[in-house]
Amino acid sequence: MKRYCKNIDISDRTFIKESIKDCLREKYKRNDVIRLLSAYSHLPKDFIRGIAESGQYWMFDGIIDTITESIRMEILEQKYSWKPVWYTYKIEGNKRRRIGIQDIKQQIYDYIAVRGLQELFDKRIGFYQCAALPGKGQIVGKNAIKRKLHSSKSRWGWKGDGKKYYENINRRRLKRLLRKYVKNDPLLHLTFALIDSFEKGLSIGSYLSQYLANFYMSFLYRHITENLFRDRWKRDGTVKRVRMINFCLIYMDDIYISGPSLKLLKMAVKRIRKFAKEFLDITIKEEDDWIDFKSGEYLDMMRYRRSLVKARKTGKIDREDAKRIISRDGWIKNADCAYFRKRSKADKIVNKCKELMKSDKNVIYLAARQGQDCAAA
Numbered sequence: 001m002k003r004y005c006k007n008i009d010i011s012d013r014t015f016i017k018e019s020i021k022d023c024l025r026e027k028y029k030r031n032d033v034i035r036l037l038s039a040y041s042h043l044p045k046d047f048i049r050g051i052a053e054s055g056q057y058w059m060f061d062g063i064i065d066t067i068t069e070s071i072r073m074e075i076l077e078q079k080y081s082w083k084p085v086w087y088t089y090k091i092e093g094n095k096r097r098r099i100g101i102q103d104i105k106q107q108i109y110d111y112i113a114v115r116g117l118q119e120l121f122d123k124r125i126g127f128y129q130c131a132a133l134p135g136k137g138q139i140v141g142k143n144a145i146k147r148k149l150h151s152s153k154s155r156w157g158w159k160g161d162g163k164k165y166y167e168n169i170n171r172r173r174l175k176r177l178l179r180k181y182v183k184n185d186p187l188l189h190l191t192f193a194l195i196d197s198f199e200k201g202l203s204i205g206s207y208l209s210q211y212l213a214n215f216y217m218s219f220l221y222r223h224i225t226e227n228l229f230r231d232r233w234k235r236d237g238t239v240k241r242v243r244m245i246n247f248c249l250i251y252m253d254d255i256y257i258s259g260p261s262l263k264l265l266k267m268a269v270k271r272i273r274k275f276a277k278e279f280l281d282i283t284i285k286e287e288d289d290w291i292d293f294k295s296g297e298y299l300d301m302m303r304y305r306r307s308l309v310k311a312r313k314t315g316k317i318d319r320e321d322a323k324r325i326i327s328r329d330g331w332i333k334n335a336d337c338a339y340f341r342k343r344s345k346a347d348k349i350v351n352k353c354k355e356l357m358k359s360d361k362n363v364i365y366l367a368a369r370q371g372q373d374c375a376a377a
Contacts, residue, residue: 003183004120010112010187011075017068023104023111023207028052028060032104040066071108078189082106085197098167100203106194110208113194116187117211124181125214126221131252133214141251153246156265157258157291162276163283165253166213167201170281174202174216210252216280217250223275224248224257228268244268255284262290308344311352316365322353 009015027033029052038045041063051059074080083103090097102110114121125133130141162168175192182188194208202209228244245259245268255272259265269288276282307324311317317325341347349366356364 001180002123003181004123005116005182005184005187008116008119008184008187010116010184010190011072013068013072015115016071016075016112017064019112019115020064020067020071020108022115023108024060024064027104028057030104036067036104037063040070067108071105071112075112075186075190078186080109080190080193082109082197085199085203087199097204099205100198100209102203102206106197107207109190109194110206113187113191113208114211116184117182117191120178120181121211121215125211125218126225126250128247128249129214129218129221129251130249131210131214133211141249144247144249145256153260154258154293155260156262157256157293158265158269159254159256159289159291160269160272160284160287161255162217162253163285165217165282166204166209168282169201169213169216171195171201173281174212177216177219213252217253220255220272220276220280220282221248221250223279224255224268224272228271230264230267244271253282258291258293308346308349311349311366312344316363317349317353317356318363319356322356325350325353326357 024033029049034045034048034052037043037048037060041048051057082105085100085102085106087098087100090099121133128141128144130136130144175195178191179188191208194206195202195212198206198209202213224245225248229241230244232240232242234240242264243259244261244264245257247256247258249256257265257268257272259268273284276284307321311321311325345366352364352366
């Protein structure tokens with residue numbers, strides 16, 4: 001069995017410095033970053049803030065060198081210091097998620113751990129695990145599903161998701177899997193310390209957690225794509241191995257599979273639930289979402305809402321976006337997403353779309369501009 005990350009030295013100064021820069025790249029103007037830079041440089045916060053607002057980030061290189069040396073000593077001594085994680089709640093639709101807020105120094109350690117484990121993540125995380133990874137967002141997943149829907153083998157689909165996935169990840173099992181595939185004791189020591197800093201499972205909002213959650217789910221992804229076969233006896237006495245599914249996509253803990261046979265798909269779902277519970281200690285919710293593609297049922301696997309969000313952010317709608325929004329209006333109205341409708345101003349946008357489609361205009365604005373509700377031909 002191949003093990004990874006053997007040649008990674010997380011105590012290397014260049015490695016640490018690049019990780020710090022990656023972490024702080026878009027964060028220099030934040031108050032917690034300003035406090036960190038002030039603490040290590042002994043310079044007034046207002047002075048640090050002035051440099052940050054001027055955009056001359058190269059002036060922080062000396063402070064970053066100081067932070068690098070401090071973190072390097074902590075890594076060598078395996079005595080890390082960061083403030084405890086604190087938690088808040090975020091409402092998303094009808095869900096209430098508990099989000100962990102990390103100290104900026106712990107966030108830096110997250111980047112060091114992810115950078116160190118990158119080889120493992122690149123090799124083990126499946127191609128169609130589309131969530132929280134660079135270049136693997138909703139659009140990639142949506143396009144993949146769209147391509148598969150044109151195949152005659154995608155007659156039926158099933159969607160399920162893990163029950164409170166992040167907080168129910170078995171940390172002892174996760175550590176055992178990391179120890180099995182990673183041959184780098186200093187890197188493992190840091191990663192385990194970061195994992196243990198959370199109250200339960202992994203923390204939503206952590207940079208490291210999103211990678212570890214995908215790594216943990218990769219074992220289910222591989223089981224689905226590599227092991228879901230059924231032996232079928234032919235009349236001449238020979239046995240033919242038949243795949244139960246023809247496609248699998250996992251969006252963090254949302255699982256989507258499709259295949260030509262509803263019977264085989266149901267058998268596959270039973271095996272998926274069994275493996276998830278026995279190997280990963282993850283419960284797949286009992287509520288099954290079956291999709292009959294021949295009947296034209298709509299699949300919302302990737303929470304496709306880009307057209308509404310685009311219209312709200314840009315303040316204008318063209319005819320193509322209007323068509324997409326109107327075609328999904330029925331789904332939006334009948335789905336359990338009242339909060340999303342209100343936040344996205346869906347009713348107003350849909351009405352504007354209908355107004356546009358009835359007119360001979362190509363673009364219509366959502367709000368008044370220059371004293372009038374104008375349209376561009």
